[in-house]
Amino acid sequence: xxxxxxxxxxxLKASSALAATTLFAQPTRAAAPPAEAVTLALIEAAKKEGxxxxxxxxxxxxxxxxxxxxxxxxxxIAVRVERTGxxxxxxxxGQEYSSKIYAVDVVNSSDxxxxxxxxxxGILQAYVPEDVAKFYPAEHKDPDGLFASFRVGMSVIGYNxxxxxxxxxxxxxxxxxxxxxxxxxxxxxxxxxxxxxxxTFEIVRDLGWEYLEKLAKQKIMQVQSSTDPPKKLALGERxxxxxxxxxxxxxxxxxxxxVEIVYPTEGxxxxxxxxxxxxxxxxxxxxxxxxxYMFTAECQQxxxxxxxxxxxxxxxxxxxxxxPFREIKVMKDDPAGVEKAAEEIKARYSKTFGV
Amino acid sequence: MTIAxxxxxxxxVHGFDYxxxxxxxxxxxxxxxxxxxxSWLVYYAFSSPxxxxxxxxxxxxxxxxxxxDPLITTFVLATSTSVICCIVAAPMGWLVARxxxxxxxxxxxxxxxSFVTPPFLGxxxxxxxxxxxxxxxNQAYRVLTGAxxxxxLFNIYSFAGLTFVIACxxxxxxxxxxxNALDRTPGDLEDASSILGGSAWDTAxxxxxxxxxxxxxxxxxxxxxxxxxxxxxxxxxxxxxxxxTMTTKIWSLFQYPPKPELAAAAALPLLILTVxxxxxxxxILGRRGYAVLGGxxxxxxxxxxxxxxxxAVLLCFGILLCPxxxxxxxxxxxxxxxIASQVISINNFTFHNIYFVFFELSATKLxxxxxxxxxxxxxxxxxxxxxxxxxxxxxxxxxxxxxxxFLATAPVAIPGIVLGVGLFLSYTxxxxxxxxxxxxxxxxxxxxxxxxxxxxxxSAFRSIHPELEDASRILGATRLRALREITAPLLRTSVxxxxxxxxxxxxxxxxxxxxLFTSETKVISVLIFDLNESGDLAAISVLGIIMLIITFGIxxxxxxxxxxxxxxxxxxx
Numbered sequence: 060x061x062x063x064x065x066x067x068x069x070x071l072k073a074s075s076a077l078a079a080t081t082l083f084a085q086p087t088r089a090a091a092p093p094a095e096a097v098t099l100a101l102i103e104a105a106k107k108e109g110x111x112x113x114x115x116x117x118x119x120x121x122x123x124x125x126x127x128x129x130x131x132x133x134x135x136i137a138v139r140v141e142r143t144g145x146x147x148x149x150x151x152x153g154q155e156y157s158s159k160i161y162a163v164d165v166v167n168s169s170d171x172x173x174x175x176x177x178x179x180x181g182i183l184q185a186y187v188p189e190d191v192a193k194f195y196p197a198e199h200k201d202p203d204g205l206f207a208s209f210r211v212g213m214s215v216i217g218y219n220x221x222x223x224x225x226x227x228x229x230x231x232x233x234x235x236x237x238x239x240x241x242x243x244x245x246x247x248x249x250x251x252x253x254x255x256x257x258x259t260f261e262i263v264r265d266l267g268w269e270y271l272e273k274l275a276k277q278k279i280m281q282v283q284s285s286t287d288p289p290k291k292l293a294l295g296e297r298x299x300x301x302x303x304x305x306x307x308x309x310x311x312x313x314x315x316x317x318v319e320i321v322y323p324t325e326g327x328x329x330x331x332x333x334x335x336x337x338x339x340x341x342x343x344x345x346x347x348x349x350x351x352y353m354f355t356a357e358c359q360q361x362x363x364x365x366x367x368x369x370x371x372x373x374x375x376x377x378x379x380x381x382x383p384f385r386e387i388k389v390m391k392d393d394p395a396g397v398e399k400a401a402e403e404i405k406a407r408y409s410k411t412f413g414v
Numbered sequence: 415m416t417i418a419x420x421x422x423x424x425x426x427v428h429g430f431d432y433x434x435x436x437x438x439x440x441x442x443x444x445x446x447x448x449x450x451x452x453s454w455l456v457y458y459a460f461s462s463p464x465x466x467x468x469x470x471x472x473x474x475x476x477x478x479x480x481x482x483d484p485l486i487t488t489f490v491l492a493t494s495t496s497v498i499c500c501i502v503a504a505p506m507g508w509l510v511a512r513x514x515x516x517x518x519x520x521x522x523x524x525x526x527x528s529f530v531t532p533p534f535l536g537x538x539x540x541x542x543x544x545x546x547x548x549x550x551x552n553q554a555y556r557v558l559t560g561a562x563x564x565x566x567l568f569n570i571y572s573f574a575g576l577t578f579v580i581a582c583x584x585x586x587x588x589x590x591x592x593x594n595a596l597d598r599t600p601g602d603l604e605d606a607s608s609i610l611g612g613s614a615w616d617t618a619x620x621x622x623x624x625x626x627x628x629x630x631x632x633x634x635x636x637x638x639x640x641x642x643x644x645x646x647x648x649x650x651x652x653x654x655x656x657x658x659t660m661t662t663k664i665w666s667l668f669q670y671p672p673k674p675e676l677a678a679a680a681a682l683p684l685l686i687l688t689v690x691x692x693x694x695x696x697x698i699l700g701r702r703g704y705a706v707l708g709g710x711x712x713x714x715x716x717x718x719x720x721x722x723x724x725x726a727v728l729l730c731f732g733i734l735l736c737p738x739x740x741x742x743x744x745x746x747x748x749x750x751x752x753i754a755s756q757v758i759s760i761n762n763f764t765f766h767n768i769y770f771v772f773f774e775l776s777a778t779k780l781x782x783x784x785x786x787x788x789x790x791x792x793x794x795x796x797x798x799x800x801x802x803x804x805x806x807x808x809x810x811x812x813x814x815x816x817x818x819x820f821l822a823t824a825p826v827a828i829p830g831i832v833l834g835v836g837l838f839l840s841y842t843x844x845x846x847x848x849x850x851x852x853x854x855x856x857x858x859x860x861x862x863x864x865x866x867x868x869x870x871x872x873s874a875f876r877s878i879h880p881e882l883e884d885a886s887r888i889l890g891a892t893r894l895r896a897l898r899e900i901t902a903p904l905l906r907t908s909v910x911x912x913x914x915x916x917x918x919x920x921x922x923x924x925x926x927x928x929x930l931f932t933s934e935t936k937v938i939s940v941l942i943f944d945l946n947e948s949g950d951l952a953a954i955s956v957l958g959i960i961m962l963i964i965t966f967g968i969x970x971x972x973x974x975x976x977x978x979x980x981x982x983x984x985x986x987x
Binding site for chain 2: 112114118119120123124126127137138139140141142143144146147149150151153154155157158159160162163221222242243250251279280281282283284286287290291293294295296297298316402405409410412413414
């Protein structure tokens with residue numbers, strides 16, 4: 060039933076400054092539809108629809124900020140943000156579509172594997188925004204024009220600076236197995252968070268299940284969203300986080316909260332979060348307009364500045380003071396691999412960690 | 415009461431009897447509400463994903479530790495909650511009903527406050543208070559004792575913590591039952607005991623306690639049920655602690671890839687246990703003659719507490735700290751603080767959270783709209799249903815009225831999450847595709863609130879003598895007309911009170927809503943749950959406080975109307 064998505068290793072291009080992903084690796088087949096500029100007609104049609112619904116797994120604050128920026132640029136089109144964990148987004152859309160409920164216009168998920176599944180189901184709408192056609196490297200856009208990388212996120216280790224001294228802080232995943240961290244760590248759930256799903260896949264691939272089994276004995280506080288562990292650090296609820304969004308941690312740190320980031324020596328798990336439109340979008344024009352907007356340098360700059368995420372748009376500038384992406388050793392992401400392993404990971408994770 | 419009779423007495427029309435239509439109509443509606451989802455539930459529980467009848471769901475359920483552990487956890491949780499509730503609530507009920515303790519009314523009022531507080535909101539508030547490191551109480555403890563940074567007094571993310579929080583919002587059930595029973599127990603028997611030379615302790619041991627025992631036992635069962643079927647609090651507190659209860663397990667079975675068959679199978683034991691426990695409760699409370707003795711009842715005897723008066727008040731308020739004062743304080747603090755775990759000061763006071771909820775959070779408006787539409791629709795339809803059914807049953811108006819009464823009470827035995835699963839299975843497929851609309855939530859809320867509404871209306875009807883209706887009927891009015899023009903006006907206050915209670919119960923429902931919502935049909939309780947998962951505690955606090963304000967407004971309104979008919983059993987979610 061499931062066709063195997065062909066894989067082809069792509070060499071890391073220095074210019075893209077991003078790890079290559081197999082997500083976009085496709086045999087050269089059908090060409091992507093031509094890029095579509097934002098026309099007055101599109102704006103008018105979108106205004107007639109008056110609203111657009113965005114299912115996303117990015118942090119609520121960033122999602123709402125982007126929504127407000129879009130509404131300011133195109134008055135009369137209200138954006139409704141439906142934020143939940145990537146795995147929940149996937150479940151929700153699956154549940155809604157199987158009941159023939161078409162509520163979602165534009166989707167973003169931090170688990171790129173979902174886009175492979177949606178593409179296979181044929182429910183995505185091909186649409187290539189101008190910026191994507193012009194500026195986005197090939198490995199960050201679907202060859203058939205169905206989706207493109209809206210953001211790149213990482214799952215990092217972190218600690219609360221008032222509870223842990225810098226010299227005592229863990230440097231690697233291996234350090235987290237030290238008994239001194241028992242009962243002091245917080246961790247998000249791959250059954251909820253796409254970012255953590257990717258991270259778990261990469262950790263299992265590189266370090267093995269044995270690692271997670273040992274980690275599970277450390278009396279972890281298990282939360283759901285990968286946005287939550289950094290917040291738990293900031294509250295002072297736990298001293299160390301095993302995983303969690305780099306971007307939330309950066310935001311909190313830059314806001315003066317006692318949060319510090321550790322890029323583990325084994326490599327930092329990463330996850331690409333694409334954006335796509337659905338064929339059955341109830342507001343197809345507003346969906347196109349929003350999709351276009353989200354890939355502009357303007358919005359991508361918001362993704363960096365407010366979201367503290369990484370962007371693929373070459374004109375978007377990294378914020379000074381943050382470790383540049385190219386200097387971070389990452390664990391290579393593999394959406395196709397995640398897609399195949401997701402179910403097993405969820406089941407085995409639940410068994411290992413008890414929830 | 416005088417009844418104005420119009421000049422032209424209508425001719426008696428032996429027309430079509432609409433009562434039969436009404437009976438069948440309502441019976442059909444109730445069957446659709448209850449029997450359909452439950453049948454699908456049973457069907458799914460016995461079918462395999464590929465189709466076909468199988469027992470494999472149950473073999474998995476009772477053989478895999480991922481299912482057995484939650485079963486055991488739930489059982490222990492419910493038992494310990496029930497015991498704690500009785501230990502705390504029974505003495506409190508006695509103090510309020512039978513002693514001269516000061517501030518008795520205030521105490522009752524505060525218990526009502528914990529009664530109507532959504533348990534999931536209480537659980538989140540207790541996260542703010544007693545999370546091991548960031549919890550306000552633990553912070554205070556470290557400051558006061560100079561304990562090291564990771565030492566803590568309480569850990570709310572634990573089995574004990576969960577039990578405690580559930581007990582906080584369940585003890586009012588026991589309290590209300592005990593206090594009401596003691597209110598109604600006449601003092602004669604106790605007087606007799608004293609006159610015959612029994613000491614205060616003898617009287618208590620041999621008269622008062624045995625008289626109150628059925629209420630305590632019934633309360634224990636209700637508390638057990640509530641703890642067993644609760645979804646919100648375990649989802650908020652048990653998952654971070656690394657364990658599941660049955661309700662959270664059922665819910666997690668719907669995550670991708672969904673396993674509805676297993677979920678249905680896991681829901682059945684909850685359903686069966688609830689039915690059994692309610693039967694038991696009925697048997698205990700059904701043995702009337704315990705409390706209400708009729709005839710020449712004297713007033714309940716009031717025990718003077720003497721020097722213990724104020725310590726008793728302190729005890730009551732000490733207990734009420736847990737469900738009311740502390741959590742409300744924590745929510746209020748988080749709503750206006752830049753960091754939810756910091757006490758408000760000049761440095762971190764902010765209105766931003768309120769601004770965020772109302773002007774930046776795009777889900778707020780829709781959630782409020784949905785919640786109000788559903789609250790009003792459920793309250794209105796539920797009250798009408800309850801009104802008509804209790805009329806038919808109390809006046810024994812039609813043959814088969816017993817069936818109606820049974821159907822209207824039956825949902826009491828359906829835990830919210832089980833109904834949620836049942837409705838999801840029934841209405842995501844033809845012929846009734848209601849998933850994704852507000853209708854499916856309306857069905858859920860209507861079903862869940864019907865028993866309480868019915869109970870309320872029934873006792874209201876019993877307090878009105880049928881002779882007034884009979885007079886109207888003799889003068890030629892049809893049943894419906896008598897109902898409309900005679901009975902309805904007399905019942906006005908009860909109707910409004912019932913409406914209020916259904917409304918309050920509906921806007922805080924989480925366990926069925928969590929199974930049935932879509933992005934277009936999100937309600938406030940689900941929004942709060944979502945925000946909890948992403949760690950946005952400040953936004954929750956703002957939403958929670960608004961919810962509490964609305965709830966208290968409505969409860970105050972209902973209380974002003976002085977409803978009779980005893981306690982309303984609000985469901986706990």
